[in-house]
Amino acid sequence: MWPLIKITYREMISKRIFAITLLMSLAFLVLFGVATWFVGEKISESLQQESDLKVMKTFFSTQLLGMGLYFGSFITALLAIFSSVGIISSDVESHQIDTWLARAITRRTYLLGKFFGLASLLAIYSALMFLGLAGINQWVGNGAMAVQLTAWQIFSAMGCFVLLPIILVCVALLLSSVTTTVTGGIILIILYGIGFIGGFVEQLGALLQDQSLINIGIVSSLLFPADSLFRMATISLFDTADNPISFATQGIFGTASPPSPAMLYYSLCYGLAALLLALRIFQKRDV
Numbered sequence: 001m002w003p004l005i006k007i008t009y010r011e012m013i014s015k016r017i018f019a020i021t022l023l024m025s026l027a028f029l030v031l032f033g034v035a036t037w038f039v040g041e042k043i044s045e046s047l048q049q050e051s052d053l054k055v056m057k058t059f060f061s062t063q064l065l066g067m068g069l070y071f072g073s074f075i076t077a078l079l080a081i082f083s084s085v086g087i088i089s090s091d092v093e094s095h096q097i098d099t100w101l102a103r104a105i106t107r108r109t110y111l112l113g114k115f116f117g118l119a120s121l122l123a124i125y126s127a128l129m130f131l132g133l134a135g136i137n138q139w140v141g142n143g144a145m146a147v148q149l150t151a152w153q154i155f156s157a158m159g160c161f162v163l164l165p166i167i168l169v170c171v172a173l174l175l176s177s178v179t180t181t182v183t184g185g186i187i188l189i190i191l192y193g194i195g196f197i198g199g200f201v202e203q204l205g206a207l208l209q210d211q212s213l214i215n216i217g218i219v220s221s222l223l224f225p226a227d228s229l230f231r232m233a234t235i236s237l238f239d240t241a242d243n244p245i246s247f248a249t250q251g252i253f254g255t256a257s258p259p260s261p262a263m264l265y266y267s268l269c270y271g272l273a274a275l276l277l278a279l280r281i282f283q284k285r286d287v
Helices: 002-014 016-049 051-084 089-094 097-101 107-139 151-178 181-208 211-223 226-238 262-284
Strands: none
Touching (some): 002 107, 016 051, 051 151, 051 226, 107 151, 181 211
16 A cells, blocks of 8 residues: 555646645745734734734734634635546556556555545645644734634644545545546536535624525535534634634624534544545446
8 A cells, every 4th residue: 555655645736726826835934924023913913002002903804714714724625636536447448457457456455545645745744734824824913913722722723624635635536536637627616616605604694683594504504514514613723712712703704603513423424435436436437
């Protein structure tokens, strides 16, 4: 299995989309850092004039970091989708899989090797993205934009943040085992979109106190728990922070209707079920 993991790493790193994503990620972090610095300068000047603006400082700092995490999660998800959706189907279409299976490697070993290679690389990337955003928040902006966080908050939020691309890989392997690369990519992007749009519908329903909208959001999260994982990450990061205003309930990306703690276990079972189903289908597939 280890040779397959190493080859998967090499294939991922050699892809143009991976190099482009890395460059765009660096550009995104630089832009986020510049925005944090300028907002921090403005807040610092305002704090010298009016001490009552400390609440505003906390609000803007959590909002800015929350928006950074949202778009960081979006970039990570797109990389996971485009890099993994054709990981098996492309090998089947090009008949490269015949070379592997001719070496007495079982299909189970082949698929798990691909999974561990992709999942570990994307986990490293998403963890670095999360730590980069959190680090910029802590060390850029004259200290005015630093959210007060504990180590436990950072690691628990990062766990939810990293889990999303891993689940995307599990579902991508399932789709890649039963359909073509293009079809699988379209289905996975639609599932991801349903999860996030449904999540915003649920938050809107909570603000309007409309149970039907909340139910739509819950159903969409069950179809694909992308939005639930993002909101669990922000709740873990901000809700217990010693702040007068919590991002978990404030702003455009706030969580007026927080996901149940059971959603974390559901998400884990969701990814595991997709991986096991991919193994079962791929073992019976005629390649």
